[in-house]
Amino acid sequence: MNRTFTIRQLTKEFDVTARTLRFYEDEGLIAPERRGQTRIYASRDRARIILILRGRRVGFSLGEIREILDLYDTHHDGGVTQTLHARKKFEEQLHKLERQKIDIEDSLTELKRAITTIDDAVAKGQLPPQAHQVAAE
């Protein structure tokens, strides 16, 4: 199908501003074609945007994300050395994410503990009565 997209479509789909997409272009993360002046995004660009945004959500900097995207680009046409270097980098990211996953799981159990603690207190009515409205209303 290899569709194309306008900047407007992508901003709506991913809930980012046009400024953000242009900024990513300036930073070399995407490289949409041009019809005259206006940007025209291909499926490839869209796929990269998905990776970028997810990368951000999991805490990668744009610099790290660019590195990853470059790796995807170059480990196909690169020589053995390039490719093995890419492999190493991928594994580094992998370990970083695995550590992060543990942090998240720890946080999740702690939050759940806090919530059940609250629920127990509420159930047993172990809470001071709520302060009333201050005065004249």
Place this chain on the structure above:
Amino acid sequence: MNRTFTIRQLTKEFDVTARTLRFYEDEGLIAPERRGQTRIYASRDRARIILILRGRRVGFSLGEIREILDLYDTHHDGGVTQTLHARKKFEEQLHKLERQKIDIEDSLTELKRAITTIDDAVAKGQLPPQAHQVAAE
């Protein structure tokens, strides 16, 4: 045991700078006692630092972290309304982290796929010969 700690000990234990701990204090995230001028951290402060640093690693802003810490503080002595508000906030954080966990898991499978792709290519020798050194060295 309710130990106490110096700023130096904590910087070493958690690999942060003293500047960072003082900054967190300025932001109201911790409130160590003073012996004269110098800060003297209690176990409570240390526990909060652990939460702060983990919060950072999973992508919370200091503002969000302060909110969470406040919730831990106030859902004990607060009235019913306060406490239920805290519960709601905790659940929000919970959902945010669960979404993030999914992002991380997606990223992990993608990274693993990339790595096995590389390994397959290497195993089958489907790689162009490595470019040689440029010229005079």
Place this chain on the structure above:
DNA sequence: TCTTTGCTTGACGTTGACGTAAACGTTAGG
């Protein structure tokens, strides 16, 4: 006493990731 070492408080600098505003071209509808 002198010096070193550690702690302190400002105050300004920095970096990343955009926001915002100005000033202008382009295309579709009324």
Place this chain on the structure above:
DNA sequence: CCTAACGTTTACGTCAACGTCAAGCAAAGA
């Protein structure tokens, strides 16, 4: 033909989360 609505570039602004001095106190050892 006019005007909206959308697009563009360029440039400066901003906010968070610290880093980096500068300048000083305070206890401890030589």
